[in-house]
Amino acid sequence: METRQVRKITMSGRVSNESYITLFMIGVLVILFGVACVVVPRFYLPQNMINLLTNNWYTIIIGIGVTFLLITGNFDMSVGGVIAMTGVLSVYFCQDATAQQNTLAVGLGLPYGVAVALALLCAMGIGAINAFFIARLKVPSIIVTLGTMMIARGVAQIATNGAQRNTSLPDVFGVLGNFMIKGTSIKLAVLVMVFLIVIAFVFEKKTVAGRRTYLIGANSEAARLSGVNVTRHLTTLFIISSLLAGITGILLASEYKAGVSSRATGYEFDALVISLLGGVSIAGGFGSVLGMFVGAVILSVVTSSATGLLLSPDWQFTIKGVVTFIAIVAQRFALDRRKGLKTPRSTVKGLKTPRSTVKGLKTPRSTSEGSTMR
Amino acid sequence: MELTDNVLEIRDLVKDFPSVRAVNNVSFDVKRNTVHCLVGENGAGKSTLIKLLTGASARTSGSILLNGEAYTPHSPRDAKQKGISTLFQELNVVNQLTVAENLTLGMEDTTLGFLRKTDKINKMVNAMHSLEPSITPRQLVSTLSVAKKQIVEIAKAVASESDIIIMDEPTAAISESEIKRLFDIIKSLREKNVTVIYISHRLDEIFELGDYVTVMRDGKHIATKPVAEIKDRSELVKMMIGKTVFEQYTPKEGECKDTILQVKNLSNHKLNNVSFDVHQGEIVGFYGLVGAGKTELARAIYGVDAYEGEILFKERKLPPFPDKVIAAGIALVPEERRSQGLFTILTIRGNIPVMNMRKISRGGFINAAQERTVTLDYIEKLRIATSSTEKEAAQLSGGNQQKVVLAKCLFADADLLMLDEPTRGIDVGAKSEIYGIIRQLSQEGKSIMIFSSELPEVVNICDTIYLLYDGNLKATIRNGCAIDSEKVLHIVTGGNVTSGDGGGNVTSGDGGGNVTSGDGGGNVTSGDGGGNVTSGDGGGNVTSSEDGE
Numbered sequence: 001m002e003t004r005q006v007r008k009i010t011m012s013g014r015v016s017n018e019s020y021i022t023l024f025m026i027g028v029l030v031i032l033f034g035v036a037c038v039v040v041p042r043f044y045l046p047q048n049m050i051n052l053l054t055n056n057w058y059t060i061i062i063g064i065g066v067t068f069l070l071i072t073g074n075f076d077m078s079v080g081g082v083i084a085m086t087g088v089l090s091v092y093f094c095q096d097a098t099a100q101q102n103t104l105a106v107g108l109g110l111p112y113g114v115a116v117a118l119a120l121l122c123a124m125g126i127g128a129i130n131a132f133f134i135a136r137l138k139v140p141s142i143i144v145t146l147g148t149m150m151i152a153r154g155v156a157q158i159a160t161n162g163a164q165r166n167t168s169l170p171d172v173f174g175v176l177g178n179f180m181i182k183g184t185s186i187k188l189a190v191l192v193m194v195f196l197i198v199i200a201f202v203f204e205k206k207t208v209a210g211r212r213t214y215l216i217g218a219n220s221e222a223a224r225l226s227g228v229n230v231t232r233h234l235t236t237l238f239i240i241s242s243l244l245a246g247i248t249g250i251l252l253a254s255e256y257k258a259g260v261s262s263r264a265t266g267y268e269f270d271a272l273v274i275s276l277l278g279g280v281s282i283a284g285g286f287g288s289v290l291g292m293f294v295g296a297v298i299l300s301v302v303t304s305s306a307t308g309l310l311l312s313p314d315w316q317f318t319i320k321g322v323v324t325f326i327a328i329v330a331q332r333f334a335l336d337r338r339k340g341l342k343t344p345r346s347t348v349k350g351l352k353t354p355r356s357t358v359k360g361l362k363t364p365r366s367t368s369e370g371s372t373m374r
Numbered sequence: 375m376e377l378t379d380n381v382l383e384i385r386d387l388v389k390d391f392p393s394v395r396a397v398n399n400v401s402f403d404v405k406r407n408t409v410h411c412l413v414g415e416n417g418a419g420k421s422t423l424i425k426l427l428t429g430a431s432a433r434t435s436g437s438i439l440l441n442g443e444a445y446t447p448h449s450p451r452d453a454k455q456k457g458i459s460t461l462f463q464e465l466n467v468v469n470q471l472t473v474a475e476n477l478t479l480g481m482e483d484t485t486l487g488f489l490r491k492t493d494k495i496n497k498m499v500n501a502m503h504s505l506e507p508s509i510t511p512r513q514l515v516s517t518l519s520v521a522k523k524q525i526v527e528i529a530k531a532v533a534s535e536s537d538i539i540i541m542d543e544p545t546a547a548i549s550e551s552e553i554k555r556l557f558d559i560i561k562s563l564r565e566k567n568v569t570v571i572y573i574s575h576r577l578d579e580i581f582e583l584g585d586y587v588t589v590m591r592d593g594k595h596i597a598t599k600p601v602a603e604i605k606d607r608s609e610l611v612k613m614m615i616g617k618t619v620f621e622q623y624t625p626k627e628g629e630c631k632d633t634i635l636q637v638k639n640l641s642n643h644k645l646n647n648v649s650f651d652v653h654q655g656e657i658v659g660f661y662g663l664v665g666a667g668k669t670e671l672a673r674a675i676y677g678v679d680a681y682e683g684e685i686l687f688k689e690r691k692l693p694p695f696p697d698k699v700i701a702a703g704i705a706l707v708p709e710e711r712r713s714q715g716l717f718t719i720l721t722i723r724g725n726i727p728v729m730n731m732r733k734i735s736r737g738g739f740i741n742a743a744q745e746r747t748v749t750l751d752y753i754e755k756l757r758i759a760t761s762s763t764e765k766e767a768a769q770l771s772g773g774n775q776q777k778v779v780l781a782k783c784l785f786a787d788a789d790l791l792m793l794d795e796p797t798r799g800i801d802v803g804a805k806s807e808i809y810g811i812i813r814q815l816s817q818e819g820k821s822i823m824i825f826s827s828e829l830p831e832v833v834n835i836c837d838t839i840y841l842l843y844d845g846n847l848k849a850t851i852r853n854g855c856a857i858d859s860e861k862v863l864h865i866v867t868g869g870n871v872t873s874g875d876g877g878g879n880v881t882s883g884d885g886g887g888n889v890t891s892g893d894g895g896g897n898v899t900s901g902d903g904g905g906n907v908t909s910g911d912g913g914g915n916v917t918s919s920e921d922g923e
Contacts (some may be wrong), residue, residue, distance in 0.1 A: 015720070016764060207738050215728055218717040224680070225708050225715070226782065227700035227727045285719050321427040 016173040017335060021279035022291045024334050028300050028327055036301055040308035047185075048304070054186060056300045057193040058248045059270045060293060064200045064239025065094060066271040067292045072216040073284025074141035079245040079271060081152030082123050083264035086249030087323070088156040088165060090119035091259030104160065105167040112172045112298060114251055123246025126152050129240035135234035149268065156261040166258035177255030189251045195299055196244070200289040213237065217284030273324050279331055298327065378442040381406040381569045382427075382539050388437035396422040398593040400436075404538070404586070409560060409570045411580040411601070414590035415663075415829070415863075416623070420573055423590070424540055427571075427777050428460045429453040441537065443577060451480075459531035460540040465523050467515050474499060474511035479532050483704050502529035505559050521552035525559060532566055539563070540571045545579060546665050557583055560697035575663040577867045589613040611863045615829070634821050635790055637675070640683035644670040646845040647683075652790065657812065657822045659853075661835030662866050664716045667845040669709050669824035672794045675699075676706045686791070700729060700903055705788035707779055709795050709825075715779035722760060725767050725778050729786035752781035756805065773804030780808065784815075791815065794825040809835050830860055841865045 015023070023320050037044045058137070062079040069076045093115030095107020110118070126148050133144040179188040204210040212233055215223040224230050253259050277295030280287025302323045382404035397419045404410045414420050425431040427438070430449025438445045440457060445455035450460065465477050477498035483490045499511045501565070506525045515523060524544055531539045541560075545553045560570055560583060572583060579585055581601060589596040589610065596613050604610055618775045644667045652658050660668050674681040677694040685692045687702055696706075703893040706715035717725050726750035727734050734744045749763045756777040760770065767778055776796070783791060797805040812835055813824055826832050832839050837849040841862060848865045 010828070109773070181462075206740055206742075208735050208740060209738060211724075211728070211731065211740065214720065215717060216717050218724075220716050222708075222717055223728075225696055225706060227697040227786075228728075229695070229697045285717070294571070 009073045014171060016359070017338065018123050018279070018286065020059040020338060021331060021335060022294060024331060025291060025294045025298065028295055028330070032294045032298060032301050032323075036305040036308075036331070040305045043305060043308055050185070050365065051121060052297060052300045052304060054190045054193075055304075056274075056296045057187075057189050057300075058252060058264070059119050059267060059274060060193050060296045061196055061248045062241075062245050062267060063271045063274050063292045064196055064289060065237070065244045066198075066212055066268070067140070067275045067278070067280055067287060067289055068204075068237050069241055069271075070272075070275050070282065071213050071284060071287050072237060073220065074134060074238075075145055075272070076238065076241045077142065077268045077272075078126055078148040078152055078364050079241065079248075080244050080264040080267040080269075081149040081156070082126050082250065083267060084156040084248040085126070085152040086119045086246040087192070087263055088159045088259035088261060089122055090115050091165045091169065091249050092159050093166060094169055094173055096170075099110065099168040101167060104163070104165050105166070107165070112170060117190065117245060119250060120243060120246045122155075123206030123242045123249065125242075127242025128181075128235070130242070131235035131238035135231045136240065137289040147344065153261070156259070156263075160259060162261055164258050164260040166256075169257055174254055174257040176345055177251050177253070177257075182318050187255075189255070192247065192251065197289060197293060204289050209233070209236075211264035214285055217286070218283075219285070270299070273320075276328050277324060277331075293309070379406060380404060380439075381441060382445075383439040385439070387423070387426060387438065389419075389426055389436045391429070391432045394593075396593050397426065397433075398851040399595075399843065400590070400595040402588050402598040404569060404571065407564045407567060407569055407614055408585035409564065409572055409574045409583050409586035412590065413573065413574070413577065413580060413587060413610065413614060414596075415827075416726045418590040418614070419593040420590055421542075422593075424460070424542060424571075424573070425455070426712075427458060427538075427540060451657060454531075454534070454536070455635060457535070457537035458540065459527075459534070459536040459538070461524060461527050461531070461544055463542050463544075463546060465520070467526060468522050469514070469516035471515060472511065472519070473502070473509055473526055474515050475514055476515050477502065477511075477533070479530075481534065498529065498533045501533035502526065505529050505532070506555075507564070508848065519548070519552065521548040521556055524548070524556065528563075532563065532568060536568060538569045538571060540573070542573045542577065543665075544572075545574060545576065551623040553579075556570030575665070575761040575867060577610055577869070580610070589618055602782055605865055607867070607869055608860055611860050611867070613638075615859050615863055621912060624896075634688060635675075635686075635823075636686040636689075638686070640671070640674060640681055640685065642670065642674055642679060642681040644845045645674065645681070648845075648847045649683075650840060650847065650850070652821050654789075654821055655816055655819045656838060657816045657824065657836045658837040659832030659906075660823065660825045660842055661827070661832045661839055661862065663827055665844075666827075666842040666866065668827070668842055669794055670845070671842070672792050672823070672825050673710075674706065675792065698786070700786055703789040705729060705783035705791050706788040707776075707783050707791070707793045707796055709798075711775055711779055712904065715782070716767050718775075719766060721764045721766055722753065722758065722770075722778055726752050726781045728786055729782050733785070733787070748785065752785065753810060754786075756781050756811065773800035776800050776808070784811075785796065788820070790821045791825065792823045792825070796824060797826075797828070797831060817914055829862060833859070843868055 040290060042048065052229065062083070066076050066079060079318075092107045093110045095105060095109065097107060097109030099105040099107075108115075129151075130141070130144055130148055133139045134141045180186065181188075181191070204213070212223070212228050215226065215228055215231060216230055220230055229253065249264070252263060274295035275292045276282065277298050278287065278291030280292060299320065302320060303316060306319050307313075311319070343367055384403070385401050386670055387400045388395065389395055400419070400423065412420050412423070422431070426433045427447075429452050440731045445456060447456060447458070453460075468479060469853065471479070474495055479493055480704055483492040483494055495511070502509060502511075503526070505528060506522065509518065509522055509526065515526065515571070528539060544556060548556065557579075560572070563570055568854040572580075576579065581604075584601040586598060587601050587604065587610070588598040591614060596616070611825060630653040633651045634654045637651070638649050640648040648667075648671060649657075660671060662668050670679060673679040675692065676687055677692065677696050677699045680694070687699075687704060690702070692702060692704075712718060717728070723745060731740070734741055734748055746763060752758070753760060753763065758770070758774050758781070760774065770778065780793075780796070796812075797808055800808075808821045809831075812824070815820055817838075824832060824836060833853065837853055839853055839862075840847055841849045841851070843866050851862070
C-alpha cells in the first residue's frame, strides 16, 4: 500500500523547469543552426562546427563563475578587467629584469611558473575585494564589481602605460596558449574549458556546495536561517570567479605573447549574455552551467553567421543584441506558460497563486489520506 | 449641511476569505468627534475591518455609511479623499523629502506639471504647528523620530479635513514620553472636528484615551460601549476572549528532568533581562501579543540577533551564528514562512533536506537516492499534499508550505526545535496535524519551544507557558489544569502580575517551594481567593519573574 503511494509521488514528476529551459534553448540553437546552414555558405562544414564550439572558450570559462554568481543573485562585472590585469601582470612578472630597451620591456624577471602563480593570486585578490564588500558589507554586487572592473583594468593600464608589454619574454611564455593537440586544431585552452565545464557541472548537480549556491539565490535569508554560511559561500564563489578570469587572462596572454591593457574589453557582458541566454535567472536561484554553454554556442552561431554573410563587423553588435533579446524574451515567455501564465518573478504577488491551487490540491490530499487510513 | 450624530455607521459588514470569514456580520456606530478604540486578540478581525474602511480590500457584503452617506472606497487614496485617513504602523512618509514636501505629497498644486507655491503649504504647516510646534517645515523627515513622523502624518490628515483618522498601534514603536505627547495630540483632535479610530493591544491606553470601545472576537462584533461604563481591564479582557475552551492538553507523564537550554539575563534591543530553562522533552510556549518580543527571543537564541547575557545549550555557550547553532542541535521554524523559511522557487526535494545536507551526502557529494528517499519519507510522514517531489514549493497551499518548512527543521535532527508562529495562516486541519507532530516529537524526547500569539495554541500543547509583554518575561504558568485565560490576557496586555494569596507572593509550580516575590508596589490585585493563573495542586503555580516597571 505504502510503496504504491510512494511510487505515485515519484512518477508524476515532470521535467524540471531548469531542464525545460535548457531543452528549449537547445531547440532554439538547432533552429538557428539550421537556418544558418541554409543561408550561410559552408556553414555546415565539420571544421566550422568545431569552431563554433571552441572559439568562445574564454567567454565560457569566465561564464562559469558569472553563472554561479548569478544563480546566487549576484553579478560579477569585474571578470573582463581581471583578464586584462592578470595577463599584463603575468607578462610583467616574467619579463627580463635587466632588459636595456624601454621601460615597457623591463619586468621582474621571475620564472614563468612563479609569475603565473603571482598573477593568479592578484586575480584572486580582486575576487576577495569583491567578496569583502558584497558578502560582508552587503554592498550591491553590481556596484562593487563595476568598481573592481575598473580598478583591475586600471592596474593593467598603469603597468603598460595604457598600451601593452610584449618584449623580452622567455620562450616558455608562449607555450600554454599555443599548445595544440596533435593532429587537430584544438588548443589547450579548449581542453581547459571542457575540463572546467565538467567540473562545474558536477559541482552544480552533485555537491552540497552546488546546492547551497541555489539556496542562496532562491532566498538568502532562508538559506542563512537554514544553516548556510552565506558570507563564506559567496566569498568562495567570488574568488573562484576571479580565479577563472585569471586563468583566462594567463592563457590569452600566452597565446599572443603579450599583455594588452585593453584585452577582454566587454567580455563581462558577453559572459552575462550567454548566462541569460542559457536561462539563468537574473533574480537568482535558477539556471545551469549547461544552459550557459548552450547560450554560448547560440551566440557563436549568430556571430559567425553574421561574419559568414559578410556583414560588416559594425552590424554584429546590433544582430547580437536583437537575437539575444528575442531569445531571452521567448524563453521567459515559455517558462511563464509552463507555470500557468504567471510571470516568473511575481512570486511575491504569487501569494494568490498557491491559494488558487488549494482547491486543486485538496482532492489528491483527501485521497491520499483516505488511502493511508485504510 | 447638517452633521449626523454618527460619523460612521457600519451595518452587517462581511468579509470572506477562501477558507475563513474574517469579518462576520459586524455592525456598530462611531460617534462624531470621539476617540473610538478597537480591540481584540490577534486574528479577531480588526485588521481586516480596517482594510475594508480604508479601501485596501473590498467587502463581501454589508454597508458602511460615512456622514450618513453610502461609502464604498476603491482604494486608500479614494478613502482619503472621502475623509478617512489612516496612520499605518509602516508610516507613509518619504524620508528623503522635507516635512513641507511630505505634507503636500500627492496633493501638490501644479501648473503644467511644475510645482507651484500656494497657500496650501502654509495651511498644512499651521495645522502641524498647532499640534507640534517643534517641527520645522524645511527639516528632512529622516531626521525626525518615529513619533514626530506620526505627527506629520496626523497633521496631514487634519489639514486635508479628514473626518476620521484610523491609527493602527501608533504607540508600538515610540518611547514613553513620546506616547504622552501623542496622546495629548489625539485628545486635542476632538476639538478639531476629527474622529479617531484607535487600535491597540495595550489596554491601559484605551482607558486613558478612549471615549468608546468596540470589542471584536473571531471576526464578530462583541460589544460597543462607552469606556466610562467599563469597570476595569478584566471586563474588557473577558469580552475579548469569551469562553475559550482548552480541553486538548494532556499533562505529560513524569517530570522533565534534564535541563537542555538555559537562558540567563538575556537582553537586547527588544528583550529585557529574560531568563528561563528548557528541559529535555518539554514543550515550552511563549505567549505574547504582537511586539512582545517572541520573535526576537527566538532570533537571539538562534544567533541571528545580537544580545547580552548568556545562553547555554547542553551546558555549552551557543555561538552567535545560525549554522553553528544548527550544528549544536537547534532548529528554527521562522515566523515568516515565505520570506524566511521556504525556498519557494525550489522543489520540495530542494527544500526538505537543506538543513542537514551531511546526512544525505558523503564527502560533499549528494546521494540522489538518499535525498529522494528522505523527501518521500517526510512527504508521507507529514502528509504533505503533493503529486510529486519535484513540485515547486510556491505551488503548495499555505498549510503544506508550512509542513515543508517543518519537515526541513525535523530533518535537521535537532534536540531543540523552536517554532515561531507555527500555525499562522493555515487551516484547522493542518493545524491539528502539526500539533500532533509536536506532541510526538516531545514524546521522542525532543524539546520544543513555541512562540505564538494564539493563546489556545500554547495552552493546547505546551507543558510550560511563559508570558511575554514588551520584552519582559512576565509570568510562568505550568500547564495541566484549567488555565484562567483572562489572567493570561491581563498580563500580556500589560497588566500587573497578580498574586494568588493577596500576600504579594506567587509560588512556583512544583508544590510550592521557591517563593519569588511579586512586589513592584501596589499592583497586587488579589483575585477571588485563588486569583492564580492556574488553580493548581496545593499552591498556585504562577511564577512572577519580572514585575511592573
